[in-house]
Amino acid sequence: MPATLPRPFALVATAMVAFALSAQAAYAAPPKKGGPKVSEGKxxxxxxxxxxxxxxxxxxxxxxxxxxxxxxxxxxxxxxxxxxxxxxxxxxxxxxxxxxxxxxxxxDLVPSGGFLKVKSAKTDLKLQLLIDGNVVGTTPFDGDVAPGKHVLEARAAGYLPESRPIDVVAGQELSLAFELKLVPAPIVKEDKSLLSRWWFWTAVGAAVVGGVATTVALSQDTHVQPKPAGYVLVLGN
Known part of the structure; x- marks a missing residue:
């Protein structure tokens, strides 16, 4: 006749078996309804x-x-x-x-740099752009820039350059527009000195011409005329 366990031990064993079966059933349970599903074989x-x-x-x-x-x-x-x-x-x-x-x-994406957009207020004027003294391109500009403080400069032939401090934030866009001013025309001051007067130089020219004529006349008067042939100079007693 097989041995039987005391009643308390039998109850404990039965409870342990029931717990194990329930745990196994929970582990093997299919996903809850309503979760994401895919086509068969996908x-x-x-x-x-x-x-x-x-x-x-x-x-x-x-x-x-x-x-x-x-x-x-x-x-x-x-x-x-x-x-x-x-x-x-x-x-x-x-x-x-x-x-x-x-x-x-x-x-999870980590910000690595900001992006800068620069344009010219005059659409037909291309500007050369420099960041911290290094040429980076021309307008319209759309490029990535390391985060932090920089100096942005815009240049164009015949226009005054313009510089601006910028602070680039990683993951953010910074948009700017430049409107450069034309280089002012040189100012020519009127010379009011005596040397700039036309009549002064006219008088000087006339004086020079007159002096030359007088010199020529004097040189002609002092010139010794040649004596005719056969002429004899007689000295007194």
Missing amino acids: AGVAVSSMTKGAKVFIDDKEVGEVPLPGIVEVEPTRHTVQVKKRGYTTFIDTILPSPGQVVEVEA
Whole structure:
């Protein structure tokens, strides 16, 4: 006759078996209804991020922007997920979902720099732009700039250059417009001295001409005339 356990021990054993069975049933329970589902034989990707407007790429193909609604169905194989936004570091992750599995990807982007937009108030005038003394391009300008304080300068031939201090914030856009002023025309002062008078130089010219004529006349009067041939000079006794 088989041995029987005392009643208290039997109750404890029964409770332990029941707990184990319930735990196993809970572990093996299917997902709750209402969760994300994919087509049979497919897998899914759900991307979340706090960086609104960031673009989501799966295997280099754009699939949407943050916030990305729903899930993106993919084949149950290896995939590369990227989340990009200008002024932020790019998030990259590799996933390998199983059939029927939905992989949740949380992408936290870190600001890496700001972006600067500069234009000329005169649309037909191109300005050369320098940041901290280095040429970065011409207007219209749209480029990334390291965060922090800088000096932005605009130049154009025939115009006065203009410099402005700027403070670039990572992940933010800074828009500016320059309206350069023309280089002023040189001011010519009127010379009112005696040497600038026309009549003064006319008188000087007349005096010079008169002096030359007088000199010629005097030289002609003092010239010794040649004596006729056969002429004899007789001296007195």
